[in-house]
Amino acid sequence: MTTTIRQSVLTLSAGEIGRPGPFPPLEAEAVTRLRADATSVPDDIAARVAAAPPPWSFPYHPQSEYDRERRTRDIDVVVLENEHLRATIVPSLGGRIWSLVDVASGAELLSANKAFQPANLALRDAWFAGGVEFNIGMRGHSPTTCDPLHAAVVDGPGGAPGLRMWEFERARGLVFAIDVHLAHDSDLLAVHVRVVNPDTASASMYWWTNIAVPETDGTRVIAASRTTYASDYSGRLVGIDAPYRGDIDITLPGQHPGAADYFFDGTGIDVPWITAIGEDGTGLLHASTARLVGRKLFCWGNGQGARRWQEWLSPEGGRYAEIQAGLAPTQFEYLEMPARAEWSWTEVFGKVRVDGAGPEHATPDAIQAADRDVQSRLSTHDIDALHGELSDFARRAPLSILNRGSGWGAVERTLRRADEWIDETPTPFPVVEGDDSAPWNDLVVHGVIPPTAFVGSHVRGDRWERQLRSIPGADTDAFAQYHLGVLAHVTGDAEAARVHLRASNVAAPSAAATRALGFVALQQGDAADAARRLRDAIALTSAGSPERAALILETLDVLRRAEDFEQVRGLAITALRDEVLTGSVTARVRLALVEAELEVGDRESAAALLRGGGILPANFREGEDRIAMLWQRTFGEKPPRELDFSMFEGAEVL
Incomplete structure (x- = not known):
């Protein structure tokens, strides 16, 4: 055969x-x-x-x-x-x-x-x-x-x-x-x-x-x-x-x-x-x-x-x-x-x-x-x-061709003007219409900001920084300043990141730029300021939006790092009562509330939440021991089998 x-x-x-x-x-x-x-x-x-x-x-x-x-x-x-x-x-x-x-x-x-x-x-x-x-x-x-x-x-x-x-x-x-x-x-x-x-x-x-x-x-x-x-x-x-x-x-x-x-x-x-x-x-x-x-x-x-x-x-x-x-x-x-x-x-x-x-x-x-x-x-x-x-x-x-991947290879080829690119004979990269790379392809080809979602996708690298700076009116453009700020942040230049992100918010206040300012603060070790900015970002989103749900989870996480469990408790209760949450987001907000109740001394409320179920997110992370830890703290025993994801019981410590 x-x-x-x-x-x-x-x-x-x-x-x-x-x-x-x-x-x-x-x-x-x-x-x-x-x-x-x-x-x-x-x-x-x-x-x-x-x-x-x-x-x-x-x-x-x-x-x-x-x-x-x-x-x-x-x-x-x-x-x-x-x-x-x-x-x-x-x-x-x-x-x-x-x-x-x-x-x-x-x-x-x-x-x-x-x-x-x-x-x-x-x-x-x-x-x-x-x-x-x-x-x-x-x-x-x-x-x-x-x-x-x-x-x-x-x-x-x-x-x-x-x-x-x-x-x-x-x-x-x-x-x-x-x-x-x-x-x-x-x-x-x-x-x-x-x-x-x-x-x-x-x-x-x-x-x-x-x-x-x-x-x-x-x-x-x-x-x-x-x-x-x-x-x-x-x-x-x-x-x-x-x-x-x-x-x-x-x-x-x-x-x-x-x-x-x-x-x-x-x-x-x-x-x-x-x-x-x-x-x-x-x-x-x-x-x-x-x-x-x-x-x-x-x-x-x-x-x-x-x-x-x-x-x-x-x-x-x-x-x-x-x-x-x-x-x-x-x-x-x-x-x-x-x-x-x-x-x-x-x-x-x-x-x-x-x-x-x-x-x-x-x-x-x-x-x-x-x-x-x-x-x-x-x-x-x-x-x-x-x-x-x-x-x-x-x-x-x-x-x-049997299947199409992303359009990012084509965008990079155009961005690099073929001087620092590959021979595409074995691996041709087509422009993919409707792909999240498409707005960036338009930017490289036409040199102007496309009328698309503000943060639908992101880029990285010096070439993209130069491309963003070349946009007409980039110094006062919200899109250009936001992405320049993010690029500065991921390379560790906190001061430049703040300047760009603030300029973006001056041009057009956005949840994305405000969120990014929060992560700049977090990178500098100021979790309290980071949490404040993330809460400001939440206020710039619409009820029920994916942006709002993502920001709620990030804010809860930063508040936990700041050990401000009263604020964790308040935000979690408000979110569960007033927000439109689904699936894993709901479960993670409940887990944050369980931990907050324990930290402020209300073991009875924590126990009720744990017994009430709905605390296991579909995207429970490998190695995450949070549920087991909270259950042990609350009841003094291992969690039930359906909640037990401990990978290390019985393992010899090296």
Whole structure:
């Protein structure tokens, strides 16, 4: 059977992502900065971990307007198939490889989710579990993970058709392309990734391929590695004597007591690999060319909260673990990608059988068996030669377009006047009418402010600053001054940000500029002033608007930081009584009120709110312990199972 490519639909229970939020994030994500153990983590890794900036997904807007109401829905997919494998890919959802089936046995090699349920795990909030996800830009699930990518049919080895997906990643200013190939007679799915930095300045580069695999108590995960590092969310990164951490066998994720990351450093290994082996001895093999040095196992742990998370993300059943591959030895590092550089690598996915790696076998013996059988499996494939061949195809023009991504690549091409851009032959970027990039394209092409929404989308970078300053009358224009103020803020120039944002409000008072002034104050450590300005911004919005709801939540959060719980209480009560709130917004306002009642000493009111329900937002954040904390403080006990999302119960602290 020769390789075929076809468009199809995936019919399943699915939610909706919803429209992006009205405002972009104006501060970096609050994450724990890891401390690398000096005695067990090499100096170069420790230095990169220490230097890594916190994730900040600006200029993207959050994707938070989803709920947990699903209906049967058709999702457009592309299917690549030969006599060995069938891959189902979703270009409209970040290019996710949803499913990879071994045709002969009918076995699913990935954890293919039976439902599409967004949840709050990505840099922009919305994320979904399952399959193979491609993450670029910064630590976390990519800003493009729930966005459509450009997609087209391309030529492949031996005339087999392939699928190319590409996009301009706006936070880092990089162009990436993912070519998925399945040669006519191959039993390995090949993914060739090409990333280009079109700029004259270097960029902080991050890439991790995230692979969901089925998990049982006997699932075994083994990787080629010289050194292993561990992090269990306690704030430390340490080297361990793998495959054990104390009395924990890290190769058996289904038996792990708590959530943890294990990083396997494949530096110096010609073909780094990782495999997840089921109890029947078969499973998924992932291998790559040497540039992709990092491998990782993420396990949820087997506590009640961990199981609850898996149900939350896979509501129609299915435990899973994650095996991953990245450019750096750990996910807490960035690599500096030189100006005008192009990086590429090839990854392969396929079925593997390992005899002697079951849970009944001693772990050292299982590792030897896996190494023997994986090397035998890979010996018939020259991954480096495959990479060279695919690199040639990666520069050829696509044959026929299957899906449209965003128009931001076209806007950047026009903005840069082609002097600092790429050869678009393999990755053409069309202008996309109706896209959130369209007003900015009009601005670049015509040099005047388009008559569109004030803050429908945002931009970043020196070129955009120059473009905004070139607008006729920019010094007194509300639009230009607002965006110049935001650009100054995200680069850390607080004084310039204030000048521009105040000028914007003088020209035309707006909730957006007033909000931004609040975040400038917050960046300077004045939470009280930030809260005041955010309340002023609320007053400039209309009842029931997305802007008003977003500002209420931000104001409550800032008031909490200022420890002004009387004001938290007052704003939450007023919002619940007078505002038109829906879904996750209502739940988060209730949670803020619970905390405020506890802080002002009214435990009885807090208990009534908790018992009354409606406190679990659809966009409950990974790692968020707020409900458990409030329940414990109020009742002196763990929350009921449906509210228990603790990932760390029983975990050994590193």
